[in-house]
Amino acid sequence: MNNGCRVDTDRFDKSDRERVGADEFGRSISKVAVGQICERLGFYSANDSALEALADIVIRYVKDLGKTAKFYANVANRTECNVFDVIQGLEDLGSSVGYPGGSEGCSSVLASGVMKEVMEYVEGVEEVPFAQPVARFPIVRSRRLTPSFVQMGETPEFKHVPDWLPAFPDPHTYVYSPVWNERTSDPRSDKVELARQRRKAESSLLSLTKRLLSSGSAVTSTVEAANGGKKTRFLALTDVQTVTHSAEGEKAVFETELNPVVMRGKHVNDSNTENHVSILETFTPVIEAINGRVSESGENGERDFLDKRPSVRLNFNNGRKMIGDSLDLRLWNRGTGRISSWFGRDDVMDDKKRRAEYILRQSMENPLDLPQL
Amino acid sequence: MNHNQQSNEVRHDDENALSDFLASLTDYTPTIPDELVEHYLAKSGFQCPDVRLTRLVAVAAQKFVSDIAIDALQHCKARQAAVVRDKKDKQQRDKRLIMNMEDLSKALQEVIITL
Numbered sequence: 037m038n039n040g041c042r043v044d045t046d047r048f049d050k051s052d053r054e055r056v057g058a059d060e061f062g063r064s065i066s067k068v069a070v071g072q073i074c075e076r077l078g079f080y081s082a083n084d085s086a087l088e089a090l091a092d093i094v095i096r097y098v099k100d101l102g103k104t105a106k107f108y109a110n111v112a113n114r115t116e117c118n119v120f121d122v123i124q125g126l127e128d129l130g131s132s133v134g135y136p137g138g139s140e141g142c143s144s145v146l147a148s149g150v151m152k153e154v155m156e157y158v159e160g161v162e163e164v165p166f167a168q169p170v171a172r173f174p175i176v177r178s179r180r181l182t183p184s185f186v187q188m189g190e191t192p193e194f195k196h197v198p199d200w201l202p203a204f205p206d207p208h209t210y211v212y213s214p215v216w217n218e219r220t221s222d223p224r225s226d227k228v229e230l231a232r233q234r235r236k237a238e239s240s241l242l243s244l245t246k247r248l249l250s251s252g253s254a255v256t257s258t259v260e261a262a263n264g265g266k267k268t269r270f271l272a273l274t275d276v277q278t279v280t281h282s283a284e285g286e287k288a289v290f291e292t293e294l295n296p297v298v299m300r301g302k303h304v305n306d307s308n309t310e311n312h313v314s315i316l317e318t319f320t321p322v323i324e325a326i327n328g329r330v331s332e333s334g335e336n337g338e339r340d341f342l343d344k345r346p347s348v349r350l351n352f353n354n355g356r357k358m359i360g361d362s363l364d365l366r367l368w369n370r371g372t373g374r375i376s377s378w379f380g381r382d383d384v385m386d387d388k389k390r391r392a393e394y395i396l397r398q399s400m401e402n403p404l405d406l407p408q409l
Numbered sequence: 410m411n412h413n414q415q416s417n418e419v420r421h422d423d424e425n426a427l428s429d430f431l432a433s434l435t436d437y438t439p440t441i442p443d444e445l446v447e448h449y450l451a452k453s454g455f456q457c458p459d460v461r462l463t464r465l466v467a468v469a470a471q472k473f474v475s476d477i478a479i480d481a482l483q484h485c486k487a488r489q490a491a492v493v494r495d496k497k498d499k500q501q502r503d504k505r506l507i508m509n510m511e512d513l514s515k516a517l518q519e520v521i522i523t524l
Binding site: 062065066078079085087093094100105106116119122126151153155158161171 | 448513
């Protein structure tokens with residue numbers, strides 16, 4: 037007989053199946069055992085509910101028998117049960133059904149009718165062991181006990197505590213110790229710091245390109261590539277830093293984030309004077325726009341053209357349309373205006389504005405050297 | 410005296426029978442596994458290191474269950490006989506016996522367990 041052959045196969049959905057009772061293992065084993073018994077008797081299959089009921093009955097019976105036997109043992113001043121206790125329990129449980137010799141009362145346990153029935157049963161029925169090997173259950177997990185004072189080699193601090201008791205936990209587990217001052221995260225200062233770092237990076241980049249230019253080498257587009265990521269900012273206020281180069285006739289357009297450009301008008305090379313003027317013209321509106329500028333990336337700052345040489349324009353991609361259509365600074369100004377309406381972080385912008393102006397003033401007044409970038 | 414001797418002999422026989430039976434239990438493997446019985450006996454407070462006693466309990470439980478199952482089987486057969494009586498072909502009688510809840514409850518009523 038297939039125990040799993042259930043006539044009513046309304047199997048539950050997965051959530052029910054996952055809910056397992058505490059005694060599920062024992063119940064399923066007894067279900068299998070009961071199924072085996074029924075099969076041997078001649079049943080082809082059994083309803084699932086009937087099988088479960090019978091398994092439940094078996095468990096109850098075993099429990100009751102154990103309880104009764106224990107009771108009899110306790111009554112006889114014993115803790116461990118005897119065969120006679122078990123026989124007495126059997127007689128108790130069987131008294132409702134009836135067994136030969138029940139009416140006479142318990143004259144002699146040895147001559148118990150129940151025992152005789154059981155013996156006859158054992159001799160009569162064929163032996164059918166359980167289908168699968170069953171492990172001992174429930175599995176007892178060995179716990180790691182807390183060592184006692186003696187085992188730890190400690191003496192308890194209090195006199196009333198004997199040393200064979202488990203030791204106290206270490207004081208660091210429960211004593212409050214002062215915590216370091218957490219760095220208060222100030223988003224504003226974080227932004228300022230971020231902007232400062234970016235400015236540093238950009239200024240060093242700029243100085244690098246200037247050095248390259250001054251050495252006469254062609255400027256590559258690596259700078260452009262490095263700044264490519266910045267173009268994807270949603271504000272897209274990529275200001276174009278036009279690096280002009282007239283010496284070799286090559287043209288490349290650098291696009292970096294240039295916010296705002298601080299023009300060092302005084303420190304211009306003589307050879308590129310004519311370009312210088314144009315650069316000045318180019319960047320004056322930029323400088324003016326600093327005052328009204330709102331920047332998400334917080335780079336308002338100080339792009340210092342601290343180099344003495346003028347910027348060089350190198351046009352790499354003539355035909356391709358660049359984001360550098362934002363060369364049109366009007367567009368840029370428009371963008372600025374737009375963005376200023378988006379953000380209401382006035383205090384941050386004021387701070388940045390102030391910084392920008394301050395830096396502008398500084399660059400105009402002091403000749404800053406290259407290393408100071 | 411005679412009576413006493415006779416009763417003594419009877420007792421000896423009983424004792425022998427019991428001890429033989431318990432000895433035979435060590436060889437016999439009941440269908441209900443020992444581990445299961447031990448678990449539930451331990452749950453109810455039954456404490457005994459002897460395996461023969463657990464086997465005895467297992468055998469007793471097995472007997473109990475088989476008694477109920479036999480009653481249910483008889484109910485099932487009686488039901489089938491009542492149904493198939495009007496059929497022409499007796500060979501068509503369904504030989505497959507399935508234990509139902511109804512048969513089981515009928516059988517259990519005799520053991521005074523109401524489901």
